[in-house]
Structures are given as C-alpha cells and as structure tokens.
Amino acid sequence: MSHSFPVRVFYEDTDMAGIVYYAxxxxxxxxxxxxxxxxxxxxQRAMRDEDxxxxxTRVEADYLGSGRFGDRLEVRTTHHGKGATRWIFDQEVLRGEEVIFRAKVTAVCMTTAGKPTRLPAKLRSMLADPAE
Structure with missing residues (x-):
C-alpha cells in the first residue's frame, strides 16, 4: 500500500539557519x-473507546538532506501488517525527487493498559498480503 502526503515548511519548523529542525x-x-x-x-477514537x-515502538531514521523554510515537501509512505499486532511503515520525505529523510516505523496495537493485542480484524484484513 502506498500513500502521499504534502508538507509545507513554515518558519516555525526551522532553526535559526532556516533549515528544518531534525525532530x-x-x-x-x-x-x-x-x-x-x-x-x-x-x-482511532472508537478504538480507544474499545481499549x-x-x-x-521503534523508529529507524536517516537524515539525508535538509528541508528549508518555504519548501514544499512530500511524505511518501508504504505500509503493511507484520504479524497479528504490528503495523510497519516505510516513509520518505522528499523535496522534488530528492529523498532528504527516510524512516522505518513500527506501530503496535495495545490495550490502554499497555498490553500488546491483535490489530482489529478489519485492519488485519486490509493489511493482509494477498499472496499469503
């Protein structure tokens, strides 16, 4: 699954040099x-109501370039389920065709008490690999 999300760099996003602050x-x-x-x-609000x-739980990040004040960036994301509880995201931030940031993010479904639990059935179905 693939997704694109536009981001505009505002002054508040930058440091004194006009470069996007790393966080x-x-x-x-x-x-x-x-x-x-x-x-x-x-x-997600309904999910929270269901506990x-x-x-x-994990972010691996590589800073490959610098966004600057006024830039129009794009976050490209691919994602898939991994096992019954995890959702994995591979994300890139691009300025034009240049990748300036890359991350692999792991999200885990948990109860509000902090116990790992299965992803909701509807989501597991959407994330299932058709080849499986």
Missing amino acids: NYLRYIERARSDIVEQMGVD LVFVI
Whole structure:
C-alpha cells in the first residue's frame, strides 16, 4: 500500500539557519501516518473507546538532506501488517525527487493498559498480503 502526503515548511519548523529542525521530520511522518489511518476508515477514537491504541515502538531514521523554510515537501509512505499486532511503515520525505529523510516505523496495537493485542480484524484484513 502506498500513500502521499504534502508538507509545507513554515518558519516555525526551522532553526535559526532556516533549515528544518531534525525532530520536525518525525512530526511530518506522524501526520502522514495519521492521514493513512483516517483514509483507511480506521476510527482511532472508537478504538480507544474499545481499549485499543497504536503505540510507536521503534523508529529507524536517516537524515539525508535538509528541508528549508518555504519548501514544499512530500511524505511518501508504504505500509503493511507484520504479524497479528504490528503495523510497519516505510516513509520518505522528499523535496522534488530528492529523498532528504527516510524512516522505518513500527506501530503496535495495545490495550490502554499497555498490553500488546491483535490489530482489529478489519485492519488485519486490509493489511493482509494477498499472496499469503
């Protein structure tokens, strides 16, 4: 599954040199993941009411270039289920065709008490590999 999410770099996103502050890339990719979840029809508020939440358990990040004030960036994401509890996201932030940031993010479905649990059946079905 593939997804594209546009990001505009505002002054508040940058340091004194006008370069995107490193932690803001994590914010950009989080927004893209939130957009994916919503577009897939997954209601996280309803999940929370059912005692289920997504927790990020791992982020591997590579900073390959620099976004700057005024840039129009794009977050490209591919994602898939892994096992019964994990959702894996491969994300890139691009300026034009140049990849300036890359991350692999693991989200785990948990109860609000912090116990890993199965992804909701509807989501597992959407994430299932048709070749399996």
